[in-house]
Amino acid sequence: MESVIDLDWSGIVSWLQTLGISLAILLVFYFLAAFLQRHLRARLVARMEDDLLANFLSMIFRLIIILIGFMVVFRFVGLTGVVSGLLAGAGISAFVIGFALKDIGENFLAGILLAFKRPFKVGDIIEINGIRGSVVSLNLRDTHIKTGDGMDVFIPNAQIINNPLTNLTIDGFLRYDFVIGLDYGSDYRKAMSIILETAKNVPGALKNRRKANVWISDLSASTLNLQVTFWVDTLDDGPGDMEIKTNLIIEVLNALSQAGFNLPGNIMELKNYQDNPLKTS
Numbered sequence: 001m002e003s004v005i006d007l008d009w010s011g012i013v014s015w016l017q018t019l020g021i022s023l024a025i026l027l028v029f030y031f032l033a034a035f036l037q038r039h040l041r042a043r044l045v046a047r048m049e050d051d052l053l054a055n056f057l058s059m060i061f062r063l064i065i066i067l068i069g070f071m072v073v074f075r076f077v078g079l080t081g082v083v084s085g086l087l088a089g090a091g092i093s094a095f096v097i098g099f100a101l102k103d104i105g106e107n108f109l110a111g112i113l114l115a116f117k118r119p120f121k122v123g124d125i126i127e128i129n130g131i132r133g134s135v136v137s138l139n140l141r142d143t144h145i146k147t148g149d150g151m152d153v154f155i156p157n158a159q160i161i162n163n164p165l166t167n168l169t170i171d172g173f174l175r176y177d178f179v180i181g182l183d184y185g186s187d188y189r190k191a192m193s194i195i196l197e198t199a200k201n202v203p204g205a206l207k208n209r210r211k212a213n214v215w216i217s218d219l220s221a222s223t224l225n226l227q228v229t230f231w232v233d234t235l236d237d238g239p240g241d242m243e244i245k246t247n248l249i250i251e252v253l254n255a256l257s258q259a260g261f262n263l264p265g266n267i268m269e270l271k272n273y274q275d276n277p278l279k280t281s
Contacts (some may be wrong), residue, residue, distance in 0.1 A: 022073045029069025037062040055122075056115035056138050063140075103158070107141045110157035114138060120167050125174075125234070127166040128155060172235040173210055176245050180252065181223030183262035188216070188224065191261055198255045199230055204244035206231040222264055228252065 037058045044054035120126050124135050133145035142154040192214045199212035210231035217227035232241050
């Protein structure tokens with residue numbers, strides 16, 4: 001009886017030792033993967049200047065290191081043959097699991113395509129399926145963007161691949177416009193000149209190759225409408241886009257008003273023929 005108890009105790013001790021060593025191996029590989037991921041990411045960012053691709057590749061590298069750690073643990077505990085047998089006879093299981101995880105695999109492959117094709121980078125403003133926001137990160141399954149009102153949206157990578165994507169800031173420049181109505185009979189060319197000169201003095205509105213422009217957009221019932229366009233540099237740390245647009249509109253209105261231009265609203269004209277009173281019910 002005592003020998004049986006000794007045998008059982010020895011088996012428990014051996015099992016605990018194996019479990020402890022296995023956990024230690026997994027922890028070593030886990031922290032090693034995290035360290036190597038940070039190191040690889042820093043090297044890739046220095047060479048590519050692209051945080052998005054560097055983050056994605058370093059994430060995949062970390063996952064590979066962790067998987068190697070699991071393989072080492074399986075070999076240590078003597079499950080190499082079992083794992084090989086499972087892999088050899090996993091045809092039907094792989095099909096079932098692959099079908100069940102189809103969306104995950106599709107998003108993963110789409111993430112790889114996005115990482116190498118690079119239709120956007122971290123900080124770009126993109127719009128897809130009516131959702132507009134700034135790119136925060138590209139993950140194995142989804143892309144994280146932050147909308148203008150502060151909401152965090154996680155879009156599956158497959159949806160980005162399969163739907164039209166608009167990158168509003170791929171080169172750092174964005175155009176805005178607004179319409180101003182002038183009274184008929186005004187000096188239109190002088191008004192256009194005043195608008196262009198005013199736009200040059202508004203901080204944030206570009207003045208060189210992508211400078212402000214103005215042209216007649218249409219003839220409405222009450223006004224001759226001028227469309228004013230201007231460009232901003234989204235990579236500039238100066239005033240925000242909407243602040244620049246607000247300042248430009250205010251300055252243009254003040255300049256036209258000081259120059260004596262009338263900026264009327266909609267005018268309704270009532271005609272009374274033959275001096276007869278209007279009949280009302």
